[in-house]
Amino acid sequence: MTSPLLEVRGLVKQFPVRKNLFGRATTFVSAVDGIDFDLFEGETLGVVGESGCGKSTTARLLMHLIEPTAGTIRFGGRTVGTAELPVKEFRRQVQMVFQDSYASLNPRLTVEESIAFGPTVHGVSQREANARALSLLERVGLDPRRFAGRFTHELSGGQRQRVNIARALALQPRILVLDEAVSALDKSVEAQVLNLLADLKEAFGLTYLFISHDLEVVRFMSTRVLVMYLGRVAELGPTEALYTGSRHPYTTALLGSLLSMDPDHRTAAPPITGDPPNPIDPPPGCRFHTRCAYAEGVCSARMPALLAGAADAAPHWVACHMHAPRSGHSKLKAGAAPETA
Amino acid sequence: MTPGSGDEAILDISGLRVTFTGGPRPVRAVDGVDLKLRRGEVVALLGESGSGKSVTLRSILRLHPEKKTRIEGGIRVQDVDVLRLKGRALADFRGKRVSMIFQEPMLAMDPVYTVGRQITESIIKHENVSPDEARRRALTLFEQVRIPSPARRLDAYPHEMSGGMRQRAMIALALACNPQVLLADEPTTALDATVQVQILLLLRELQHQLGLSMIFVTHDISVGVEVADRIAVMYAGRIVEIGSVRDVIRSPRHPYTIGLMSTRPHGGRLLGNRLPAIPGSPPDLANLPPGCAFAPRCPHAGEACGVSAPAPVEVSAGHWVRCVRTDLTAKA
Numbered sequence: 001m002t003s004p005l006l007e008v009r010g011l012v013k014q015f016p017v018r019k020n021l022f023g024r025a026t027t028f029v030s031a032v033d034g035i036d037f038d039l040f041e042g043e044t045l046g047v048v049g050e051s052g053c054g055k056s057t058t059a060r061l062l063m064h065l066i067e068p069t070a071g072t073i074r075f076g077g078r079t080v081g082t083a084e085l086p087v088k089e090f091r092r093q094v095q096m097v098f099q100d101s102y103a104s105l106n107p108r109l110t111v112e113e114s115i116a117f118g119p120t121v122h123g124v125s126q127r128e129a130n131a132r133a134l135s136l137l138e139r140v141g142l143d144p145r146r147f148a149g150r151f152t153h154e155l156s157g158g159q160r161q162r163v164n165i166a167r168a169l170a171l172q173p174r175i176l177v178l179d180e181a182v183s184a185l186d187k188s189v190e191a192q193v194l195n196l197l198a199d200l201k202e203a204f205g206l207t208y209l210f211i212s213h214d215l216e217v218v219r220f221m222s223t224r225v226l227v228m229y230l231g232r233v234a235e236l237g238p239t240e241a242l243y244t245g246s247r248h249p250y251t252t253a254l255l256g257s258l259l260s261m262d263p264d265h266r267t268a269a270p271p272i273t274g275d276p277p278n279p280i281d282p283p284p285g286c287r288f289h290t291r292c293a294y295a296e297g298v299c300s301a302r303m304p305a306l307l308a309g310a311a312d313a314a315p316h317w318v319a320c321h322m323h324a325p326r327s328g329h330s331k332l333k334a335g336a337a338p339e340t341a
Numbered sequence: 342m343t344p345g346s347g348d349e350a351i352l353d354i355s356g357l358r359v360t361f362t363g364g365p366r367p368v369r370a371v372d373g374v375d376l377k378l379r380r381g382e383v384v385a386l387l388g389e390s391g392s393g394k395s396v397t398l399r400s401i402l403r404l405h406p407e408k409k410t411r412i413e414g415g416i417r418v419q420d421v422d423v424l425r426l427k428g429r430a431l432a433d434f435r436g437k438r439v440s441m442i443f444q445e446p447m448l449a450m451d452p453v454y455t456v457g458r459q460i461t462e463s464i465i466k467h468e469n470v471s472p473d474e475a476r477r478r479a480l481t482l483f484e485q486v487r488i489p490s491p492a493r494r495l496d497a498y499p500h501e502m503s504g505g506m507r508q509r510a511m512i513a514l515a516l517a518c519n520p521q522v523l524l525a526d527e528p529t530t531a532l533d534a535t536v537q538v539q540i541l542l543l544l545r546e547l548q549h550q551l552g553l554s555m556i557f558v559t560h561d562i563s564v565g566v567e568v569a570d571r572i573a574v575m576y577a578g579r580i581v582e583i584g585s586v587r588d589v590i591r592s593p594r595h596p597y598t599i600g601l602m603s604t605r606p607h608g609g610r611l612l613g614n615r616l617p618a619i620p621g622s623p624p625d626l627a628n629l630p631p632g633c634a635f636a637p638r639c640p641h642a643g644e645a646c647g648v649s650a651p652a653p654v655e656v657s658a659g660h661w662v663r664c665v666r667t668d669l670t671a672k673a
Contacts, residue, residue, distance in 0.1 A: 050533035191618035220606035259563035
């Protein structure tokens with residue numbers, strides 16, 4: 001593959017949990033705790049994981065809606081937030097669609113005004129911005145003559161999410177961050193919006209970061225998939241390789257939790273027991289070792305590095321001691337002769 | 342008794358209509374639901390938001406605000422006429438005969454009492470037992486729903502438990518007085534995938550063990566397939582299709598069910614393909630079209646569909662569909 005459009009390195013975000021007498025934070029929760037990944041032009045990178053794993057925090061960090069505690073984000077080789085690439089300029093390239101379609105639109109603006117607002121802030125003339133809004137409405141499947149003058153409360157959930165997508169596209173970004181963008185929609189409407197996203201991606205040559213808790217939807221949408229667990233990357237690889245040959249025990253458990261849709265082959269036993277641990281007090285070493293069937297001494301002692309197999313046609317990264325040579329894990333996978341990250 | 346074998350209905354809903362009259366215009370959320378739940382049977386009530394599935398469920402426990410709701414039709418649980426229950430009799434009925442678990446245990450439980458206290462209170466209220474005996478039973482319940490170190494957890498407050506643990510505690514609370522019918526309103530929707538499976542399997546196991554009759558409301562077909570004997574699909578306040586899980590999943594006959602089944606991204610679909618989507622959006626309940634409510638979105642809609650609401654048609658034994666064009670939806 002070519003050089004990545006977006007490079008994320010060592011990204012960390014800590015939120016204060018408890019403050020002392022003088023208002024200084026004494027306890028932190030590391031919502032995102034040192035993650036690295038690349039986003040390549042034209043791909044859809046799916047991000048999956050359970051609540052509290054840091055997927056939404058990652059999205060907000062990418063958008064600079066919150067400031068990272070540590071780490072860098074580079075866009076097209078330029079570091080975001082420095083003189084090379086100021087945040088405002090970066091935001092024009094990366095736009096976001098949120099889960100709550102209602103909360104993300106201004107209730108006092110009409111649909112047309114909502115979409116045209118962004119471009120005018122970035123120096124496009126009002127006329128040009130309005131024209132762009134109308135053509136985008138058409139593009140997302142809402143007839144401009146019927147919808148341009150409406151307010152957000154006059155729209156259904158699916159229509160509102162279409163407006164949000166149009167609003168995100170109004171700045172002609174190259175990357176769209178979709179944070180559970182279809183999760184609140186009814187199933188019959190969800191498919192329409194997924195199809196729309198696929199159409200727009202082709203038409204505008206977009207790159208997607210697609211965050212969802214729905215593994216089936218992510219499989220349908222993504223070229224590559226990133227699995228997060230308690231603020232860390234557990235696995236990252238090409239979609240089908242990951243879905244059919246998962247390497248991290250957590251990914252395997254997550255996929256094993258998918259229900260079969262076959263009344264004759266119902267799930268017999270849960271793939272893993274227990275709940276995800278509290279992120280305020282994450283377990284040492286591999287974050288997953290408390291729920292992992294293969295956990296050994298090394299797993300609680302050292303945090304595994306994210307490594308790709310040497311024989312991978314396309315790199316398939318995993319952070320697990322069973323895939324790290326010389327880790328000392330007794331169940332070392334034979335095919336895992338990794339290169340270093 | 343094996344599920345679904347007996348014909349005796351433990352719960353019988355007939356011609357149920359629920360209208361909310363609090364707003365500027367009355368909204369009919371449930372419009373003529375008939376449903377018989379057999380002893381030991383699990384029925385999944387499947388539908389999207391606004392389809393009336395939760396409203397139907399809540400009517401069985403009379404949880405709607407009395408003054409702003411008009412309930413017509415009949416609901417019987419064995420010999421009890423639920424819609425005529427008043428005061429003390431209604432309080433005795435809730436939790437003892439029929440009990441319910443909710444989507445969000447944090448909202449369903451009282452935050453200022455320990456979980457154990459809430460369970461023992463419920464037992465003492467319904468049955469004449471000593472506090473010690475009630476606590477012993479609470480402990481047994483916690484073991485039954487597999488809460489680790491149950492004795493210690495009985496003294497925990499709801500906020501001290503994780504989501505999955507809270508849901509287990511709520512199941513224990515719902516089962517405290519040995520109800521015959523358990524109603525579940527999206528009990529796993531708010532849970533993570535790995536926890537959802539655990540709770541579903543627990544519910545299935547308890548249902549078997551205790552011979553519970555259950556109505557399970559969900560928007561997720563795959564959850565229904567996992568727990569239910571029969572599936573009832575709701576759309577705009579009516580059951581549009583009902584049948585055994587196998588019939589509904591393998592040979593759905595209502596165009597809406599067919600659409601729902603094909604619209605799911607399932608298994609490895611080639612990238613770049615599009616999903617077959619149902620056009621349009623669910624109808625406005627205050628402004629329903631005459632005739633079949635699905636007609637405006639239906640690929641098979643004809644003139645007859647706009648005239649009157651279709652009556653149920655039995656397409657195979659025990660498999661009913663409210664559609665006038667079932668000839669078009671039969672598999673070739």
